[in-house]
Amino acid sequence: MTKFLFLFLGSLAFLPAQAAQPARKPNILWLIGENLSHDLGCYGAKNVHTPNLDRLATEGVRYSRVFSTNPACAPSRSAFFVGMYQTSTDTHPMRSHRTDGFKLPEGVRPVTHRLRDGGYFTANIKTVGNESVGTGKLDLNYVNEGPIYHENSSQWETLKTRQPFFAVVNAEESEYDIYDRKSAEKDRVEWVGERIHAQHAKPETVTPPPYYPEHPVVRQEWARYLNSVSGMDLRFGKVLAQLRHDGLEDDTIIIFFGDNGRLEPRGIHWCYDNGLRVPMIIKWPKNFPAPDQIKPGTVDDRILSLIDVTATTLALAGQSKPLLMQGRVFLGEQTEAPRTFAFAARDRIDETQQRIRSVHDECYHYIRTLSTGPTFSSLNRYKEKCFAIMPVMHGLHAQGKLTGPALELMQRTGPCEELYNTQMDPHEVKNLLTSQEPADREALTRLRAALDTWMTETGDRGAIPEPAEVTAPFAQEMHQWFGTPSWALPAK
Numbered sequence: 292m293t294k295f296l297f298l299f300l301g302s303l304a305f306l307p308a309q310a311a312q313p314a315r316k317p318n319i320l321w322l323i324g325e326n327l328s329h330d331l332g333c334y335g336a337k338n339v340h341t342p343n344l345d346r347l348a349t350e351g352v353r354y355s356r357v358f359s360t361n362p363a364c365a366p367s368r369s370a371f372f373v374g375m376y377q378t379s380t381d382t383h384p385m386r387s388h389r390t391d392g393f394k395l396p397e398g399v400r401p402v403t404h405r406l407r408d409g410g411y412f413t414a415n416i417k418t419v420g421n422e423s424v425g426t427g428k429l430d431l432n433y434v435n436e437g438p439i440y441h442e443n444s445s446q447w448e449t450l451k452t453r454q455p456f457f458a459v460v461n462a463e464e465s466e467y468d469i470y471d472r473k474s475a476e477k478d479r480v481e482w483v484g485e486r487i488h489a490q491h492a493k494p495e496t497v498t499p500p501p502y503y504p505e506h507p508v509v510r511q512e513w514a515r516y517l518n519s520v521s522g523m524d525l526r527f528g529k530v531l532a533q534l535r536h537d538g539l540e541d542d543t544i545i546i547f548f549g550d551n552g553r554l555e556p557r558g559i560h561w562c563y564d565n566g567l568r569v570p571m572i573i574k575w576p577k578n579f580p581a582p583d584q585i586k587p588g589t590v591d592d593r594i595l596s597l598i599d600v601t602a603t604t605l606a607l608a609g610q611s612k613p614l615l616m617q618g619r620v621f622l623g624e625q626t627e628a629p630r631t632f633a634f635a636a637r638d639r640i641d642e643t644q645q646r647i648r649s650v651h652d653e654c655y656h657y658i659r660t661l662s663t664g665p666t667f668s669s670l671n672r673y674k675e676k677c678f679a680i681m682p683v684m685h686g687l688h689a690q691g692k693l694t695g696p697a698l699e700l701m702q703r704t705g706p707c708e709e710l711y712n713t714q715m716d717p718h719e720v721k722n723l724l725t726s727q728e729p730a731d732r733e734a735l736t737r738l739r740a741a742l743d744t745w746m747t748e749t750g751d752r753g754a755i756p757e758p759a760e761v762t763a764p765f766a767q768e769m770h771q772w773f774g775t776p777s778w779a780l781p782a783k
Contacts, residue, residue, distance in 0.1 A: 351574030374601030
């Protein structure tokens with residue numbers, strides 16, 4: 292009997308092995324809010340109505356220290372779409388390499404290409420049914436890498452039959468036009484009209500930051516921005532409702548984040564905290580075991596860079612992080628050591644040449660302007676036309692009517708350094724550069740050294756000037772598009 296049992300068991304070794312079933316992969320949905328900071332109800336913001344993202348935060352994890360690597364869309368997106376600093380890949384100036392045949396360095400690829408190789412359907416969602424929910428924005432500083440997404444992937448309805456999917460929805464509501472472009476005015480009015488239902492902020496009830504003067508236009512624009520955030524929440528609410536309706540919610544990792552900082556004159560384009568600090572919320576699906584770092588309804592205070600979202604997305608999709616990738620995995624089994632610092636850089640934006648570098652730690656923020664001349668008050672025709680606050684500040688400055696932080700902002704010139712304690716001074720109006728407090732002096736030394744090391748180790752290409760033939764068309768385009776503001780004209 293024993294002999295027979297051994298013979299039977301031995302014969303099993305010669306039976307054909309059953310093919311191992313590949314592990315089921317989660318869908319991944321990126322919800323990208325354009326141009327906003329911590330201006331959601333779940334972050335404590337007032338005068339906004341963001342119930343959909345607030346609910347997402349109660350069901351997921353809200354992150355408090357996430358920073359973009361650039362305060363403008365194209366360089367920031369160029370970075371987090373490959374998981375590398377824009378200053379390392381030569382994609383750091385605003386809207387560069389659109390016509391010069393540039394290709395990304397060897398071994399650097401868009402995240403969608405890597406996910407596609409791993410079996411994911413990649414989609415850039417614009418519509419749910421007949422309703423617009425996303426802009427389909429790319430705005431990358433590389434255009435010769437082949438299609439970023441799969442073809443015919445802009446309709447939500449394609450997702451249900453193409454799993455696992457990686458889908459991106461870019462909301463437009465927190466990017467508003469306050470001037471008439473050459474596009475149809477009808478489209479602009481309809482778009483603005485959709486936000487009318489979300490006007491919870493009013494000029495008389497808002498509290499603009501102290502680096503702006505007390506002025507009716509400042510209050511109007513601040514209310515306008517907050518209402519645009521509420522409108523963005525409406526768009527994402529429709530997407531989340533459809534995800535649930537289609538039975539995809541329990542199989543989909545939802546990652547909401549901002550692409551760069553706040554849509555205001557001292558936010559977007561500038562390496563201040565509100566130009567770099569972005570919201571992020573992650574909700575984990577029920578049908579997949581959650582990583583240890585995911586505890587619904589909690590706040591994660593780790594320092595993260597937006598390029599970490601790229602590395603982490605690949606890890607959650609079952610891929611190893613590429614060797615060159617500078618982003619760090621912060622969820623799951625591949626989780627890397629937490630960051631001590633978050634770095635950022637700003638270079639040319641449109642026709643305006645500025646070279647600024649920035650580093651955050653948990654408490655302090657150090658900014659180094661390497662370029663010469665005016666900083667905030669430098670001429671940028673796009674911002675002069677788009678932000679009604681700018682001509683107001685120029686006018687008041689010329690009349691000698693600015694005081695306090697607003698005056699200091701308009702007078703600041705480079706090269707210069709700035710140091711702020713973001714916990715004690717969230718608006719960054721008290722420059723601690725000359726402070727004699729031991730903690731401030733130690734922070735200045737530490738962050739200076741960290742920034743120097745980062746610029747060297749990452750091969751910061753910002754010191755390499757763009758050829759004149761590259762920058763000249765931007766100046767010409769901006770001049771033709773917006774003209775020259777009255778304050779910049781020669782005195783008669």
